[in-house]
Amino acid sequence: MTVDLADVQGLFARGYGDLRAAAFLLLGIEDATAARRWLGDAAGAITGAAVRPEERALNLAFTRSGLGRLGLPADALSMFSNEFVAGMTTPHRTRILGDFEENAPERWNWGSPSGPQIDLALLLYARDGAGLHLLEEEQTRGLAAGGLALRHRLGTSDLDDFEPFGSRDGISQPFVEGLSKTGPPETTVRVGEFLLGYPNEYGLYTARPLLDASTDPRRMLPRDPEGSGRADLGRNGSYLVLRQLGQDVPGFWRYVDGATQRPDGSSDPPARLRLAAKMVGRWPSGAPLTLAPDADDPSLADANDFGYHELDPRGARCPVGSHIRRSNPRDSLDPRPGSSRSWEVNRRHRILRRGREYGTSLTIEQALAGGDTTERGLHFICLNANIQRQFEFISQTWLNNPKFDRLYDDADPIVAPSSPHGGTFTIPTEGVRKRVAGIPRFVSVHGGAYFFLPGLAALRYLAAIETAPGPRAAPLGVFAR
Numbered sequence: 001m002t003v004d005l006a007d008v009q010g011l012f013a014r015g016y017g018d019l020r021a022a023a024f025l026l027l028g029i030e031d032a033t034a035a036r037r038w039l040g041d042a043a044g045a046i047t048g049a050a051v052r053p054e055e056r057a058l059n060l061a062f063t064r065s066g067l068g069r070l071g072l073p074a075d076a077l078s079m080f081s082n083e084f085v086a087g088m089t090t091p092h093r094t095r096i097l098g099d100f101e102e103n104a105p106e107r108w109n110w111g112s113p114s115g116p117q118i119d120l121a122l123l124l125y126a127r128d129g130a131g132l133h134l135l136e137e138e139q140t141r142g143l144a145a146g147g148l149a150l151r152h153r154l155g156t157s158d159l160d161d162f163e164p165f166g167s168r169d170g171i172s173q174p175f176v177e178g179l180s181k182t183g184p185p186e187t188t189v190r191v192g193e194f195l196l197g198y199p200n201e202y203g204l205y206t207a208r209p210l211l212d213a214s215t216d217p218r219r220m221l222p223r224d225p226e227g228s229g230r231a232d233l234g235r236n237g238s239y240l241v242l243r244q245l246g247q248d249v250p251g252f253w254r255y256v257d258g259a260t261q262r263p264d265g266s267s268d269p270p271a272r273l274r275l276a277a278k279m280v281g282r283w284p285s286g287a288p289l290t291l292a293p294d295a296d297d298p299s300l301a302d303a304n305d306f307g308y309h310e311l312d313p314r315g316a317r318c319p320v321g322s323h324i325r326r327s328n329p330r331d332s333l334d335p336r337p338g339s340s341r342s343w344e345v346n347r348r349h350r351i352l353r354r355g356r357e358y359g360t361s362l363t364i365e366q367a368l369a370g371g372d373t374t375e376r377g378l379h380f381i382c383l384n385a386n387i388q389r390q391f392e393f394i395s396q397t398w399l400n401n402p403k404f405d406r407l408y409d410d411a412d413p414i415v416a417p418s419s420p421h422g423g424t425f426t427i428p429t430e431g432v433r434k435r436v437a438g439i440p441r442f443v444s445v446h447g448g449a450y451f452f453l454p455g456l457a458a459l460r461y462l463a464a465i466e467t468a469p470g471p472r473a474a475p476l477g478v479f480a481r
């Protein structure tokens with residue numbers, strides 16, 4: 001399958017790892033006409049996926065309200081997926097994602113239903129802090145004239161590829177058909193799982209906005225590859241999930257330290273590190289417990305070519321309830337764990353993770369000493385073509401589900417909201433299995449929204465929408481210009 005990389009935003013192909021500095025600007029549209037003009041200019045500066053940028057990158061994504069405010073008519077909006085149209089904060093989604101109590105959307109810093117509307121996210125990346133400063137200055141200068149207001153800025157920090165709890169992050173990604181990095185067939189996912197307008201793992205095209213061709217007389221959009229003749233507004237676009245996840249680093253290490261203390265009440269650093277690794281499923285270097293069960297082995301830091309069924313069916317090496325085993329169970333899924341059928345099911349629930357950390361890092365000792373008041377965490381970002389079957393399924397059925405894979409009271413020990421009595425985590429060993437209990441909540445949600453990351457042709461098309469004149473311009477759905 002050939003992917004039209006020249007029309008795809010770069011974030012699909014890469015996380016811009018060499019561009020160490022990043023900031024995400026969450027914007028609201030105040031004047032639709034000015035915003036479309038701004039978008040027309042900005043579209044030319046958006047980084048595509050065909051070339052690897054060396055200095056800076058700029059990507060752009062819209063919420064449903066953003067597309068509506070730009071003037072996309074209601075019938076076109078209704079063809080986007082339900083999850084995107086309804087947004088992340090409906091009561092149903094709140095249950096699926098575990099966003100209740102302290103995590104309730106009403107308490108978020110941004111993206112809450114009662115807060116200022118977020119219409120678009122401008123994602124800025126640069127080689128270093130100075131480069132980012134310059135890029136951000138250039139971009140913010142034009143916002144007011146472009147009818148846009150800055151609602152919230154999400155800064156990030158370069159923690160050398162470690163997340164704030166201290167594990168290396170950003171190691172495991174699916175191979176995607178059509179991209180240059182190739183891998184074994186069982187872990188190579190069809191491009192339609194991430195981009196709209198291509199066949200997915202079911203051999204089908206994911207539902208997407210297909211517009212009447214008359215709304216695109218200048219043929220700005222690609223035509224439906226399935227041959228309906230309609231204009232494909234979705235093609236080369238993806239759904240982008242953004243969640244600000246705060247991490248309580250002192251709380252995490254206090255808990256892990258307490259759970260591994262010696263009978264005399266003193267800390268046991270090796271046992272502490274082992275429990276943290278069991279919870280994640282990888283050692284701090286990144287080495288997977290499945291391949292390095294007894295001690296960290298930095299030579300395996302990038303290792304990702306493994307399954308669970310043959311080496312570790314019961315989880316004696318990497319617990320079934322660990323974060324990486326439940327967020328990607330690989331070949332442990334029914335039916336027939338270890339078979340190609342198991343991998344096939346797994347390929348329907350993958351995401352491309354593109355998050356960035358924020359806040360400063362703390363050593364374990366600093367964390368145990370109480371840390372500081374700095375906020376730290378992960379701006380979790382992932383791309384997928386079907387939010388419900390990918391991001392939401394992973395969250396609900398795998399991470400937050402206490403009955404995951406024959407467990408009965410264990411949700412994800414790192415990221416799941418804890419139950420009132422605290423979470424439990426089962427550690428199978430060769431002999432009796434151990435359980436730790438009373439796990440508090442380490443990760444809290446401070447904001448979130450579902451976005452659409454359009455293809456570049458679609459961006460230009462959105463900039464060219466024409467609406468009825470007048471102060472309360474009603475979208476007409478006529479796009480000729």
Ligand code: HEM
Pocket residue numbers: 163164165167168169170171172173245246247280282323324325327328351377378380391394395399414415443
């Ligand atoms: C603050 C919250 C989180 C932290 C600290 C965290 C941390 C980690 C770490 C350390 C890894 C292993 C390194 C790697 O493979 O890249 C990992 C892997 C992963 N995480 Fe998370 N994560 C968080 C939230 C989430 C969420 C919300 C999801 C999905 C809804 C998720 C999905 C995944 C997936 C799919 C993998 C790869 C597993 C694999 O393929 O083996 N994570 N995470």
